[in-house]
Amino acid sequence: MxxxxxxxxxxxxxxxxxxxxxxxxxxxxxxxxxxxxxxxxxxxxxxxxxxxSKQKLFDIIMMENFRQFLGGMSAYFADESLTMEERISRVVNAYIDFLTEFPDLPLFILNELRGNPSKIAMKVNEEVGPARSQLFKELLNAKKEGKTALDPFHFVANLVGLTVFPFVGKPLLQRVTNASDEQFRAYMEERRKLVPMWIGMMMKGSGGS
Structure with a gap:
């Protein structure tokens, strides 16, 4: 050259x-x-x-992947013009769209997360810091007012688990349930409505306990 x-x-x-x-x-x-x-x-x-170097190229790819993975959550949860229900629905839809196109990405991120958690944690803070602060503030205020007992940890764990895990566990889920690829896609379409509904029920059902 x-x-x-x-x-x-x-x-x-x-x-x-x-x-x-x-x-x-x-x-x-x-x-x-x-x-x-x-x-x-x-x-x-x-x-x-x-x-x-391979390391430099990997760092670029990893951070771009992670930025894509977190981008939807950050953008929607920072939008205070939307209700919490609307934000949850948009995040779920965005992730199902994204993971349908890139189904291997969550497992890739999880595998690399085990090897370098501090670097990933730093990137999380950079990408979702403002949106996370706003979301956690709203959830903690709702908890203080007795509207929900679902604290930020359980909220994020439920949202990510219900939306992302089916893609990570697809081979196992398909084997256990005998679901074809076509049926799996149909189930993911159903979860666009089901996941926001389930999270809403958890938030409302835990209030006042």
Whole structure:
């Protein structure tokens, strides 16, 4: 590569897309830079020119994936013009859309979270800090007023668990229930209405206890 040559954005995106596919499927340790170069249809020297190391490329991909994963929650929960019920419904719909398109992403994030929790925790604070503060404030105020006993931890755990876990546990769920891919997709469509309803029931049902 000639010194001073301008980097091509389309080539950079091609490398990132190949890396995203392989990192998500195989994880960081099992993915070689040579594998990424082959997947992108490029030579290894060109990949090294754009991204100096596998670690640097992985960090970029990981943070972009995580930003996508958290973006919907942050945007909707920060919107005070919406009721809590509307925000929950929009977050659930956004995640089901997103995870239907990228079903392997939650497991990838969970696997990497075990290896570097502090880095992921820092990124969570950066991405959802303002929205989280507003959401937690509303939930804690509702709890003080006796409208709900569902504190922020249980709220987030229920929302993420009910929405994300079916995609993480898809192979097991399909085997246990004998659900086909088509049936699984139909169940996920049903959960667009069911999950907000269940969370609403939990919040209302726990009030005054």
């Amino acid at each position: 000639a010194k001073g040559k301008t980097k091509d954005g389309s080539t950079e995106e091609k490398i990132k897309e190949a890396a995203r596919k392989l990192f998500t499927k195989k994880g960081f340790a099992a993915t070689r830079t040579r594998d990424i170069a082959e997947e992108a249809g490029l030579n290894l020297a060109l990949l090294n020119y754009y991204f100096r």
